[in-house]
Amino acid sequence: MSRVFTVREPAEAEYEIKRSRFIAVIGPTADSTELEAFLTGLARRHPQATHLTYAWRIETPQGLRERAFDAGEPSGTAGRPILAHLQGRHLVNVCLAVIRYFGGIKLGAGGLARAYGHAAKLVVEQARIVPHVIYQPVTAEIDYSRFQHLDRQLAPLGARILDADYGARVKVTLEVPEDNLGELERLLASH
Template identity: 40%
Template sequence: MTINKSRFITWLRPVCDRDEAMAIVEQARQRYPDASHHCYAYLLGNPASAQAAMNDDGEPSGTAGKPIFNVIQHKGMSDVLVVVTRYFGGVKLGAGGLVRAYAAAAESVLAEAEKVESVPQVLCRLEMGFAQEQRLRHWAACHDGQVEEVSYGQSVVMTLRFPRDWMGELEQLCAAEQIQITLP
């Protein structure tokens, strides 16, 4: 995207934590070392109560990172990083122009992005008798659960990942079937 001779290059990446986000910002700096600015914002977790950061990278305060962040938040996205690299074209855009340019850059990349709904998951360890294993496997299959690991010894020890919304129902099943449940 080019605005008044300034070129804006936008990156959108899924991220899980701050370290991953910062590594991607560093990749942008290495890929475009002669760029004037590498401004970014990220949002991790639930958009209403998430961990977030933004950076103007030398642009006037509040004119780059905050507009990028606002677009991410407005779109209801999370676990994403948007980096906007700017090559200054010689024409000053002013504070309002910068806000509009960085917001437009973020808006354009987020509009093209494939959205994937994330369902919060729980990982637990279950210990049971051999007779309960099939019942638990059936429960997992019916509740979008995934058996990640099983070991057999005196009892069956299963590691199960499933949507957090089903935790109460699993606890009831475990109590009724005398299955020990442990959360890591």
């Protein structure tokens, strides 16, 4: 599995060429609800913008989904150059939008593609990029005496307890980074 990355918080960059203003914004969007909220927020912040173009990539249980949107610009001149930067940096669970305020001078198809691509590049360079961690759920039953020390043993694995049900033994529901699943299973087997 190749390493993938994401962003923790939104970042913004601005670029101007031939009086057209390009404002690029990248933000975390883990699902369609967050994606819609992100784009709606940008549309509200920039109601006078000529175009609000974007691309997104989201991990789903069915696999990676991605989309590019030109927002009325000539086909392939906005969304695709933006998407290329997300793909090139292996970014997932993000949306990158570029808002354009037209300055009165046409840039041509090549100029538009370069301008949107450059704005996307600038904001990706500004963003705080971090590894994207996929968590796996794990359920186990352990003795009470072992449960008391479990938190300390989970921390180095990046695992955390989501729920505990106290019966004859403790039934715990955990989540662990996918890369540490085997190590967690060995730890739990020793309990």
